[in-house]
Amino acid sequence: MTSYLIYKFKSLMTNRSGLFWGIGFMLFWAVMWVYVFLRVEEPLPPREVLEQVLKVVSALGYSYLGVLSMSSVAIGLTSYKLYSSSASAFVVRFSRLTPFRLLLEDFVSGVAAIISYTLAVVAAVTGLMYLRFSILLFPEKPVELLIYIVLAGVEWYWLSYLLCTVMLALRKPRSQLLNMLPMMIGFGIYATLWLDPGKLVYALPIAPLAPLVVSSASSIDPVAGGWLPYQPWRNPGAATVVEPLPALISTFAWILSLALASLLLAKRVTGIPMEEVG
Amino acid sequence: MIELKNLRVSYDRREVVKGVSTVFNNKHVVLGPNGHGKTTLFKAIAGLAPYKGEVIIEGTSLAKLKEGLGLLAINLPEVYRLVPLSAWETAKLYSDIMDVDLALVEQMLSELGISRKDLEKKKLWELSAGTLKAYCTALSVASGAKNVLLDEPFEQLDPARKGRLAQMLERYSGTLVLNTHETWILNRFPDWYVHVMVDGRLYGPAPAGRLASAKITTSSVEHAFLRVPIGDATVSFVETGTGEPVSSLLTLDRLYDIVLRGG
Numbered sequence: 001m002t003s004y005l006i007y008k009f010k011s012l013m014t015n016r017s018g019l020f021w022g023i024g025f026m027l028f029w030a031v032m033w034v035y036v037f038l039r040v041e042e043p044l045p046p047r048e049v050l051e052q053v054l055k056v057v058s059a060l061g062y063s064y065l066g067v068l069s070m071s072s073v074a075i076g077l078t079s080y081k082l083y084s085s086s087a088s089a090f091v092v093r094f095s096r097l098t099p100f101r102l103l104l105e106d107f108v109s110g111v112a113a114i115i116s117y118t119l120a121v122v123a124a125v126t127g128l129m130y131l132r133f134s135i136l137l138f139p140e141k142p143v144e145l146l147i148y149i150v151l152a153g154v155e156w157y158w159l160s161y162l163l164c165t166v167m168l169a170l171r172k173p174r175s176q177l178l179n180m181l182p183m184m185i186g187f188g189i190y191a192t193l194w195l196d197p198g199k200l201v202y203a204l205p206i207a208p209l210a211p212l213v214v215s216s217a218s219s220i221d222p223v224a225g226g227w228l229p230y231q232p233w234r235n236p237g238a239a240t241v242v243e244p245l246p247a248l249i250s251t252f253a254w255i256l257s258l259a260l261a262s263l264l265l266a267k268r269v270t271g272i273p274m275e276e277v278g
Numbered sequence: 279m280i281e282l283k284n285l286r287v288s289y290d291r292r293e294v295v296k297g298v299s300t301v302f303n304n305k306h307v308v309l310g311p312n313g314h315g316k317t318t319l320f321k322a323i324a325g326l327a328p329y330k331g332e333v334i335i336e337g338t339s340l341a342k343l344k345e346g347l348g349l350l351a352i353n354l355p356e357v358y359r360l361v362p363l364s365a366w367e368t369a370k371l372y373s374d375i376m377d378v379d380l381a382l383v384e385q386m387l388s389e390l391g392i393s394r395k396d397l398e399k400k401k402l403w404e405l406s407a408g409t410l411k412a413y414c415t416a417l418s419v420a421s422g423a424k425n426v427l428l429d430e431p432f433e434q435l436d437p438a439r440k441g442r443l444a445q446m447l448e449r450y451s452g453t454l455v456l457n458t459h460e461t462w463i464l465n466r467f468p469d470w471y472v473h474v475m476v477d478g479r480l481y482g483p484a485p486a487g488r489l490a491s492a493k494i495t496t497s498s499v500e501h502a503f504l505r506v507p508i509g510d511a512t513v514s515f516v517e518t519g520t521g522e523p524v525s526s527l528l529t530l531d532r533l534y535d536i537v538l539r540g541g
Contacts (some may be wrong), residue, residue, distance in 0.1 A: 003374040086356035095375040
């Protein structure tokens with residue numbers, strides 16, 4: 001391991017733009033989620049019931065806000081890759097950072113940053129819930145929750161990698177459409193709080209993981225969408241249930257496709273200097 | 279040692295480097311007007327521009343080169359933009375991955391009037407153009423690579439700093455190739471080899487000292503030791519006879535004036 005891994009991670013975790021969009025902006029929506037959107041009327045229900053309801057609401061909050069946070073970091077990762085494209089081409093030939101080592105260290109630092117930002121959102125929502133209701137809501141299955149967050153992080157990483165190589169291949173490093181694609185995907189997934197995409201959820205990137213996060217945090221059945229209008233925890237069968245196995249197969253298929261496409265395209269765009277495509 | 283065989287570089291179907299073949303195995307200057315392919319030539323050697331032909335570094339073709347730690351360093355800023363860090367952290371990163379000698383970087387920059395504190399506070403893009411150039415030059419030289427390419431290392435530096443940097447470069451023990459359009463360098467490094475680069479082609483080499491005392495003329499002169507075609511004309515470098523003294527040009531950008539005036 002070289003110091004590239006540490007420096008890249010540190011830079012991602014201290015990037016002002018990343019901190020604002022990935023945590024600050026999400027903190028604002030977490031406050032809205034907990035204090036404005038969540039209406040609990042007096043008298044309060046028994047503590048066990050309240051705790052269960054809050055657990056679901058809290059899980060929905062950090063799962064879907066977490067997706068938005070991850071999409072912000074993915075945009076940052078694409079920018080970092082574009083920024084370093086010439087340097088990467090040089091160091092893989094003339095430094096200790098062989099192509100494999102650079103790829104590995106970049107992957108680890110990038111995924112670690114995405115996970116860290118998401119965990120900050122999880123902590124923010126949990127903390128705000130505690131501040132309002134004095135109930136500390138721990139996820140029901142924390143290991144499962146972490147696994148889904150890691151998988152989402154890996155998928156976002158490869159998506160950002162692919163976007164960078166596509167921009168270089170098209171010679172459009174400033175393409176707003178491609179740059180903002182992670183955010184569009186993020187908001188598309190966020191929209192499934194209201195809309196049920198049905199079985200289509202398995203064909204969408206990252207989308208099946210958000211319900212699985214909710215489920216692992218609160219133990220309710222994961223549904224593809226329509227959480228808010230259908231309230232599936234009260235009305236079982238009202239929305240399409242997400243099966244973990246096809247969801248994981250979809251996730252791995254996306255990860256594999258994105259990684260392969262990125263690496264194949266990366267070979268093709270080698271030698272395109274950023275200064276010439278700007 | 280860097281060997282180039284029929285090196286060609288094109289951007290958008292426009293050929294910028296046109297079949298360059300030469301060997302760099304000592305101290306060399308690539309001298310030419312701005313916009314004639316000097317930087318592109320260096321980028322191609324460093325693998326930063328798509329090229330045709332062959333680049334051989336220390337006996338290995340660039341296309342096949344892997345794990346070439348210590349073979350090449352270059353002072354182009356984009357090479358040091360691996361992670362957006364402070365300039366000093368970037369130096370530490372390159373110290374780890376390219377064996378850049380941090381103490382030497384600090385000493386070189388201090389001699390050029392740049393403090394470590396400045397580097398700790400500022401990101402690469404926050405450095406002034408002159409400081410960035412000096413910083414990247416210091417990093418390349420302090421890497422101790424066998425071959426160092428310096429793109430316009432004296433640009434944006436005041437005369438005092440130019441002199442100090444020139445002293446440092448003289449001390450470098452490996453192969454060192456720098457490009458510039460300024461002619462004062464010929465008197466400063468009289469025993470270095472000069473290749474004149476015009477319109478993507480390389481002419482020479484000739485000893486810098488010989489060029490420094492030469493004159494340039496557009497007349498057809500048989501005893502010219504270097505002839506450089508510029509558009510439809512040809513300028514000749516001669517040791518005796520009439521013509522514009524090279525040392526009076528200040529920059530090779532003025533070659534065009536000479537051609538237009540028919541000097």
